[in-house]
Amino acid sequence: xxxxxxxxxxxxxxxxxxxxxxxxxxxxxxxxxxxxxxxxxxxxxxxxxxxxxxxxxxxxxxxxxxxxxxxxxxxxxxxxxxxxxxxxxxxxxxxxxxxxxxxxxxxxxxxxxxxxxxxxxxxxxxxxxxxxxxxxxxxxxxxxxxxxxxxxxxxxxxxxxxxxxxxxxxxxxxxxxxxxxxxxxxxxxxxxxxxxxxxxxxxxxxxxxxxxxxxxxxxxxxxxxxxxxxxxxxxxxxxxxxxxxxxxxxxxxxxxxxxxxxxxxxxxxxxxxxxxxxxxxxxxx
Numbered sequence: 001x002x003x004x005x006x007x008x009x010x011x012x013x014x015x016x017x018x019x020x021x022x023x024x025x026x027x028x029x030x031x032x033x034x035x036x037x038x039x040x041x042x043x044x045x046x047x048x049x050x051x052x053x054x055x056x057x058x059x060x061x062x063x064x065x066x067x068x069x070x071x072x073x074x075x076x077x078x079x080x081x082x083x084x085x086x087x088x089x090x091x092x093x094x095x096x097x098x099x100x101x102x103x104x105x106x107x108x109x110x111x112x113x114x115x116x117x118x119x120x121x122x123x124x125x126x127x128x129x130x131x132x133x134x135x136x137x138x139x140x141x142x143x144x145x146x147x148x149x150x151x152x153x154x155x156x157x158x159x160x161x162x163x164x165x166x167x168x169x170x171x172x173x174x175x176x177x178x179x180x181x182x183x184x185x186x187x188x189x190x191x192x193x194x195x196x197x198x199x200x201x202x203x204x205x206x207x208x209x210x211x212x213x214x215x216x217x218x219x220x221x222x223x224x225x226x227x228x229x230x231x232x233x234x235x236x237x238x239x240x241x242x243x244x245x246x247x248x249x250x251x252x253x254x255x256x257x258x259x260x261x262x263x264x265x266x267x268x269x270x271x272x273x274x275x276x277x278x279x280x281x282x283x284x285x
Contacts, residue, residue, distance in 0.1 A: 033108070034049075040273075042099060046091035064089060100270070108268040137279050154219070155232075156215055165213050165237075170224060171207040191282070234275075240270075241269030243267075
C-alpha cells in the first residue's frame with residue numbers, strides 16, 4: 001500500500017519535470033577575457049577562461065584556456081603569445097624587451113580550438129609622474145578603530161588627459177616578516193592590522209583596490225591590512241579598464257554592458273602606472 005501511494009505521488013512530479021526546462025547539466029560555458037596592457041611593461045598576465053556551472057565546485061586551473069592562438073598587435077607590429085603556468089598563469093610574450101608604448105592603439109585577437117574568435121582594442125594612456133610621492137616610512141595610529149585624519153600624509157600625481165578616475169592599489173610585499181626591514185634587523189614577525197568588522201576573507205588577498213576622481217588624496221588607514229613593507233600603485237586607466245574595475249567595486253557583479261570583448265565577455269584595456277615602496281610601523285609594541 002505504501003509503495004503504491006508513493007508511486008501515485010511521484011508520477012505527477014515526474015510528469016512535471018519532463019515538461020519543464022532542461023536540467024543544469026545542459027549548461028553551456030561562456031568565454032571570459034581579462035587582458036590589461038601596462039605602459040612600459042612587457043606583455044603578460046593575459047587570461048582566457050571558461051565559466052563553470054553553479055552545480056560544480058569552481059576550479060581555477062581547469063577553467064583556464066591554455067590552447068588557442070592569441071595575438072596582440074598595433075598598426076605596424078604583431079606578437080603571438082605563449083601560455084605559461086606557475087604563479088599568475090596566463091598568456092604572455094616571451095621577449096620581455098618588447099614593452100607597451102604610451103598613446104598607442106593596440107588590438108587583441110584570440111582564436112580558440114572551436115574556431116571561436118574574440119577581439120578587442122584599447123588606446124594606451126599617456127605616461128605620468130608623482131608630484132608628492134608617499135613617504136618612505138609612516139607610523140600607523142595607535143587606535144585602529146578611531147582612526148584620525150592626518151592631512152599632512154597626502155600624496156599626489158600628474159593628471160593625464162581624458163582620465164576622470166584613477167585606480168589606487170596597495171600591496172603588502174611581506175605578510176610574514178616585519179623585523180627584517182628594521183634598522184637594525186630583528187626576528188619580529190608581521191601581523192595584521194586590526195580592522196573592526198573585517199571578515200577573515202578580507203585577508204586572503206594581500207592587495208586592496210580603490211578608485212578616486214582626483215589627483216591628490218590623504219592616506220586612508222583602513223586601506224592597509226598588514227604592517228611592514230608595502231608598494232602603492234596609481235593607474236591612469238583607459239575607459240575599458242576603468243569600467244571593468246568599477247563594475248566590481250560598485251555593482252559587485254558582472255555587467256555585460258561594461259565589457260568590451262567582441263565574440264565573448266570580458267575586457268581588453270590598458271593603463272599607465274606609477275609605483276612607490278614604503279614601510280608602515282606597527283601601532284603597538
